[in-house]
Amino acid sequence: MTLHLAALCLDAIDPELLSRFWAGLLGRELAADGSSLLPVESTGFRLEFEATSEPKSGPNQLHLHLTSDSLEHQQSTVARALALGGRHLDVGQRPEEGHVVLADPEGNEFCVIEPGNAFLADCGFLAELACDGSQEVGYFWRDALGWPLVWDQDQETAIQSPSGGTKIAWGGPPVRPKSGRNRWHVDLAPPAGEDLHAEVDRLVSLRANRADGGRAGATRVELTDPDGNEFCVRTVGATRTPR
Template sequence: MTFDARDPARLARFWADLLDRKIVEDALVPGDEAQVSLRFVPGPARSATPTRSIHLHLTSEAAGDLRAVVDKALGLGAGHLDVGQLPEEPHVVLADPEGNAFCVIPPDNNFLAGCGFLGEVACDGPRAVGQFWSAATGWPLVWDEHEETAIQSPHGGTKVAWGGPPVTPKRGTNRQRFTLAVPAGDLAAEVDRLVALGATVIDADAILLADPDGNEFHLTAT
């Protein structure tokens, strides 16, 4: 996952400390074969105009663990965020230091059981987008009901999910997007494959594409 940030280094430090990971070059907080990596790059300030967003779901493993995760996040610079959640809802909605929403999920959530601490990347999008990303990544659909979809690496770990309709209208460029790492010699062939699956090329030089619902994503050479 790539996030636009006013201060990439600061945001990388927040997420590395929260996830108990290391930072490597270019404000990258790497994951592993079962946990999504996070990268923070210079980008515009957050707009007041609502747009599509991607938010992360962090899991908790036992009673009291949710409160500990929330307290740690607040101590690192997060804040509470009101998105209209009801008082009886068990999850806690927070925002990182640049306003990116994330949720801390209680331990009895069966959907995220066994997914690891960074349990889910939650996205706006219809079923067709989940199908596209399953084909694009080779990750199987592990949820496909009521227009909601989710994919997951064959190794398990973080799920990537799309909530189905209604989908927030696209206004400008998304501040969060996927980046796919591809062997350098395979970039051109991979672009052709993704276009055949329904992607469109936005900027051939930057290898910036859009999925079938217009969400930008990058290809980068490994």
């Protein structure tokens, strides 16, 4: 049995606001629920925005990297983000660095990468989920998804689907301490008709943990990876509950 990345989810105070922002920025179509973005060929996963009453606290453990074909493309992406309600963000980047750091309307960080980045070549516009995490957690996600390692040096790791598309990368130590629940998290799903709980048991054998106090049921189980990052395994079509 093979899990697939069903959705990349973002906890949001205003899910519809953020869904409109990211739809406009990524050029994705809104789903009928008004708070999800449909997948595109280069990723294969949805973007879902889940209601929460908890304000953002501290930097996210995960942020998105968007790529550019040219300096003009990079500038137009930045301008579009600002017009949609984003803002520039100072995280200590140096003037000579070519990427631009921005935040969405609720302060979630993302970067617009300069053209010519060889590591993200051919990954598509939504090129990377860049994570603060250990080498071991990269190995966990390799085994959880069955995606091969495409980088494993100096305790930094990255995986990518065999069919290409968005990479997931971990920066290695020192790992920033978590400050509350992650805003970004992933939802995994087994193939239709397969046993969800058997797959949960497999993930636990890989050093995942059942989330303390998390919701567990016939169609959705919440877990944490070896670094303590939240994710869930759900059946296709399982409903979400506001936090």
